[in-house]
Amino acid sequence: MPNPKSFTFLQASKSDAAYQLSNRCLSPLALACLTVLSVNATAQTVPPSIPPSTPNFTPTELTVRSTYEQWKMPNGNNAGMLGLNFLVDVTPNLKLGAATYGAVTGEYGGLTTFGLAGELQQNLTDSWRVHGGVFVGGGGGAAGYNQTGNGFMFRADAGLTYQTHQYGNFGLGVSWVTFPSGQVRSTQPYLMYEYPFYSGVQSGWSGTSLASSSSSQTSAVSLANTASQSEASSLRQEFSVGWSHNQVSNSVTNSQGAKQSSFDVAGVRWTSYLDQRWFLSIEADGSYTGSTSGYTQILGGVGYRFPLGSSTGLKIYGLAGPAGSGSGAVDTGGGLLVGGGLAIQQMLTDHWAIEVGAGGLKATTGNFKAFTYGVNFTYALNTPKISHATSSTNMLAGYQLDPLQLRVMNQTYFKADDRWRNDDDLASVNNLGLAIDYFVNKNLYLTGQGLVAYTGNSQTTNAVTATSEFTGLLGPGWYQPIASNWFAKAEALMGASVGGTMNTGNGVVWQVNAGVGYNFTENLSFSVTGGRMQAFDGPFQTNILGASLGYRFGLPAK
Numbered sequence: 001m002p003n004p005k006s007f008t009f010l011q012a013s014k015s016d017a018a019y020q021l022s023n024r025c026l027s028p029l030a031l032a033c034l035t036v037l038s039v040n041a042t043a044q045t046v047p048p049s050i051p052p053s054t055p056n057f058t059p060t061e062l063t064v065r066s067t068y069e070q071w072k073m074p075n076g077n078n079a080g081m082l083g084l085n086f087l088v089d090v091t092p093n094l095k096l097g098a099a100t101y102g103a104v105t106g107e108y109g110g111l112t113t114f115g116l117a118g119e120l121q122q123n124l125t126d127s128w129r130v131h132g133g134v135f136v137g138g139g140g141g142a143a144g145y146n147q148t149g150n151g152f153m154f155r156a157d158a159g160l161t162y163q164t165h166q167y168g169n170f171g172l173g174v175s176w177v178t179f180p181s182g183q184v185r186s187t188q189p190y191l192m193y194e195y196p197f198y199s200g201v202q203s204g205w206s207g208t209s210l211a212s213s214s215s216s217q218t219s220a221v222s223l224a225n226t227a228s229q230s231e232a233s234s235l236r237q238e239f240s241v242g243w244s245h246n247q248v249s250n251s252v253t254n255s256q257g258a259k260q261s262s263f264d265v266a267g268v269r270w271t272s273y274l275d276q277r278w279f280l281s282i283e284a285d286g287s288y289t290g291s292t293s294g295y296t297q298i299l300g301g302v303g304y305r306f307p308l309g310s311s312t313g314l315k316i317y318g319l320a321g322p323a324g325s326g327s328g329a330v331d332t333g334g335g336l337l338v339g340g341g342l343a344i345q346q347m348l349t350d351h352w353a354i355e356v357g358a359g360g361l362k363a364t365t366g367n368f369k370a371f372t373y374g375v376n377f378t379y380a381l382n383t384p385k386i387s388h389a390t391s392s393t394n395m396l397a398g399y400q401l402d403p404l405q406l407r408v409m410n411q412t413y414f415k416a417d418d419r420w421r422n423d424d425d426l427a428s429v430n431n432l433g434l435a436i437d438y439f440v441n442k443n444l445y446l447t448g449q450g451l452v453a454y455t456g457n458s459q460t461t462n463a464v465t466a467t468s469e470f471t472g473l474l475g476p477g478w479y480q481p482i483a484s485n486w487f488a489k490a491e492a493l494m495g496a497s498v499g500g501t502m503n504t505g506n507g508v509v510w511q512v513n514a515g516v517g518y519n520f521t522e523n524l525s526f527s528v529t530g531g532r533m534q535a536f537d538g539p540f541q542t543n544i545l546g547a548s549l550g551y552r553f554g555l556p557a558k
Contacts, residue, residue, distance in 0.1 A: 174189055342358060
């Protein structure tokens with residue numbers, strides 16, 4: 001996160017409408033944090049740190065989970081699906097978060113879904129736990145309209161988990177998956193591995209540069225110049241935005257048997273270090289070039305960073321994960337990609353770095369393989385290492401709380417040009433999404449947003465669907481208190497919208513939004529917006545009606 005040491009402390013009262021949000025924090029998908037940029041505001045002194053007078057707190061438990069199951073498709077074939085969940089403990093028995101499922105075996109490479117997840121859990125003993133959960137989201141891809149319909153997906157599951165208390169948790173269970181407007185109805189067993197860890201994420205903005213209590217700000221400033229001996233050790237986190245080129249040899253063919261063209265992808269990546277050298281990563285990329293527009297890949301990785309001096313490092317890493325076919329233009333077979341590479345990382349400042357790398361990717365059962373090279377721009381920070389559920393706030397002495405907001409969104413696209421969709425000019429499209437906002441000051445924020453279509457099938461005889469339409473956007477926003485708890489907001493965004501039937505050309509789009517909202521509590525808000533999105537290369541134009549529920553929290557960092 002950007003260091004807010006140039007922010008002006010705000011002497012706002014607790015009744016200030018700009019800061020009335022709710023009690024309990026949902027930590028965001030770390031990937032969304034990639035949108036945070038370093039921006040300096042007007043003038044100021046020392047960044048706020050967590051005051052020693054703050055009462056003891058219980059760190060939030062976070063869980064990264066992977067699952068594997070085989071969906072029975074209507075034609076009798078199986079689709080092996082890899083699931084990835086990021087869950088947050090809201091209470092000791094309730095987890096909420098986000099999830100994605102992607103095909104990795106079978107004949108459905110490119111079948112991918114994203115959405116929201118929730119789970120109830122109950123400990124039976126110190127080591128055994130039962131749980132039941134639900135997922136709602138959207139997507140589609142290689143399975144086609146007849147099987148996944150307009151893209152809305154529902155999944156329910158129940159299972160048993162064994163907690164090792166050191167090496168993560170192992171489990172198994174049974175899940176039921178349906179695409180209500182399609183033909184997929186499948187019940188199957190699944191295997192699960194999850195890794196729980198703790199975070200110092202705190203509800204609300206108390207202790208941040210936007211805190212409403214001047215007394216807490218004063219104690220925070222006094223602490224910023226003294227490091228407590230009980231200060232928690234830290235782990236490095238990296239958030240990157242980048243571009244890479246897939247150079248394909250002449251021998252590689254696509255799903256139609258024609259020569260596979262080379263193509264570019266752009267995306268985001270989160271890297272989390274386990275110690276000073278070893279790291280884990282997850283990245284999401286999409287193609288915006290030519291016939292491969294709509295191709296997506298979600299890759300997890302493990303690697304090692306060799307220091308080459310105080311500001312330079314050499315990374316070696318391996319990757320694996322599901323990939324979409326891009327309307328059949330990339331032959332990923334069952335959908336699983338594997339690869340790896342090398343990268344040189346050069347720190348430009350204490351937090352900013354540039355990374356240049358090269359490597360390769362290969363489909364395990366498809367024909368696709370490519371030599372890759374690219375560049376990433378990275379923001380690095382340190383977060384406290386918290387290894388147990390109960391801790392004193394003094395452990396966080398020397399860290400600052402960065403002000404963030406997580407939003408769950410729904411946006412509906414309406415036709416603004418007769419050619420806005422391929423084979424369809426009538427049906428509106430509903431999109432479910434998440435946004436993460438970093439507030440530079442009380443008005444200006446930077447946002448990253450990701451959405452997936454979950455309705456929008458054609459009303460023509462061709463029955464083409466909008467499923468597999470994925471949208472990612474970055475840009476600035478403005479928050480303006482109006483009166484009492486009401487506020488106005490506006491955003492100017494740019495990014496990509498690819499896949500499905502949207503006639504976006506190479507996928508690059510811009511979007512503007514404006515609207516009003518209301519703060520229900522200290523941390524929780526609701527807003528409605530209207531806007532416009534257009535493609536730079538293509539006739540796609542749409543008017544947008546949106547609604548979002550926002551939650552504010554502080555992330556300890558230094």
